Amino acid sequence: MKKTILLLLITASFVSCEQKKENEPSNEAQITSGNIDIIDGWVRPGSAGMMTAAYFTIRNGTASTDTLINVTSNVTDDTQIHESFEQEGGMMGMREIGMIPIESNSSAELKPGGMHIMIIRPFQDVAEGDIVTFFLNFSNAGEKELTLPVQQAAPAQ
Amino acid sequence: MRFITYFPLLFFLLIACQRTTYIDDLGDKSFVLINQDSVKVTFPDDYEGKYVVMGFIYTNCPDICPLVTKNLKEIQEQLNTPDDVHFLGVSFDPKRDTPSVLKKYQEVWGVDKNFDFITGDSIIVAEMMDSMRVRTQVSFTTTTEAGDEIYFLNHSDKMMVMDPQAKLIIEYGGSQPSVPRLIVEDLQAIR
Numbered sequence: 561m562k563k564t565i566l567l568l569l570i571t572a573s574f575v576s577c578e579q580k581k582e583n584e585p586s587n588e589a590q591i592t593s594g595n596i597d598i599i600d601g602w603v604r605p606g607s608a609g610m611m612t613a614a615y616f617t618i619r620n621g622t623a624s625t626d627t628l629i630n631v632t633s634n635v636t637d638d639t640q641i642h643e644s645f646e647q648e649g650g651m652m653g654m655r656e657i658g659m660i661p662i663e664s665n666s667s668a669e670l671k672p673g674g675m676h677i678m679i680i681r682p683f684q685d686v687a688e689g690d691i692v693t694f695f696l697n698f699s700n701a702g703e704k705e706l707t708l709p710v711q712q713a714a715p716a717q
Numbered sequence: 718m719r720f721i722t723y724f725p726l727l728f729f730l731l732i733a734c735q736r737t738t739y740i741d742d743l744g745d746k747s748f749v750l751i752n753q754d755s756v757k758v759t760f761p762d763d764y765e766g767k768y769v770v771m772g773f774i775y776t777n778c779p780d781i782c783p784l785v786t787k788n789l790k791e792i793q794e795q796l797n798t799p800d801d802v803h804f805l806g807v808s809f810d811p812k813r814d815t816p817s818v819l820k821k822y823q824e825v826w827g828v829d830k831n832f833d834f835i836t837g838d839s840i841i842v843a844e845m846m847d848s849m850r851v852r853t854q855v856s857f858t859t860t861t862e863a864g865d866e867i868y869f870l871n872h873s874d875k876m877m878v879m880d881p882q883a884k885l886i887i888e889y890g891g892s893q894p895s896v897p898r899l900i901v902e903d904l905q906a907i908r
Contacts, residue, residue, distance in 0.1 A: 604779070606779070606825065607822065610776060610777065610818075610821070611777050611778065611779040612783075613779040613780050613783075637862040637863070638861045642779075642780070644781050647871060649873075650873055650874055650875070651852060651871050651873055651874070652781045652871065652872060652874045652892065653856050654781070654856060654869055654871075655856070656857070656859065672783070672784055673780065673781065673892060676779065676780050678779055679779070680861060680867065681861060681867075685825075687825075712787070713787070
């Protein structure tokens with residue numbers, strides 16, 4: 561009787577482990593390009609001389625860690641890599657993080673309320689429907705050109 | 718004897734039922750501010766008789782404050798722009814958020830009817846923020862390529878609802894994605 565119970569417990573724990581594996585996100589399954597890919601990008605509308613932000617996901621499908629070290633844009637002389645964060649007492653803060661390392665076969669998501677590209681004082685209005693060009697400089701992959709649509713919210717995924 | 722025993726209990730139950738819960742009563746406050754059209758606004762007096770949904774923002778904030786403004790806009794849209802609910806984006810950065818800057822911000826967001834952005838004298842705005850328990854502090858400054866210094870603010874993430882009697886009755890984290898649904902449900906339940 562004891563043996564039967566023990567056998568059932570072992571079987572149940574194996575099944576449970578298998579289930580967990582299936583539910584876990586697998587970066588390796590998604591990232592097979594061998595490249596740095598930028599997806600799901602967009603820019604929030606903003607006025608000339610004010611502030612706005614760009615968001616996207618960087619997928620590193622290469623064999624080694626790569627780092628986003630610099631971003632430039634055709635709509636401003638000043639772009640910075642920033643991160644919003646929550647402090648004690650419901651306070652929200654923002655800080656410049658300078659760079660974003662992305663490990664091999666993983667991704668970094670720049671999204672509202674988190675990491676973002678700060679567009680400081682654009683030369684002209686950045687209006688819904690416009691296209692903004694960026695140059696992303698990676699430590700290994702070098703410079704990548706990126707054109708993003710201006711829209712009020714993230715693209716539907 | 719039985720009446721004497723139950724009378725205090727009934728009395729306290731009656732008192733408890735009459736007590737309305739609210740966060741704060743702004744009825745005795747009066748803040749003279751200005752909106753995006755440079756029209757004088759007296760808060761809360763000018764809004765008595767209406768519900769007011771207000772978020773606290775500054776326009777040089779590129780990430781969190783747009784989420785607050787987006788939530789305000791979504792709530793208004795989901796309620797079908799009702800006449801008895803006014804929407805306010807209240808700036809806690811009056812030094813830079815002048816009426817013309819707020820006007821431009823309003824245009825970018827495509828809001829107009831029953832939706833104002835307000836600012837004012839620095840001292841009055843600070844007093845209003847104190848009464849709303851909205852805290853701000855300069856987080857860091859950065860220098861642009863042109864040599865201009867820009868400051869950023871850490872700030873409370875807050876959205877509040879004031880009832881037609883100038884009582885603050887609802888408060889949520891202003892940038893949270895669940896806020897539009899929660900406030901729409903709350904307003905539909907109490908209006």
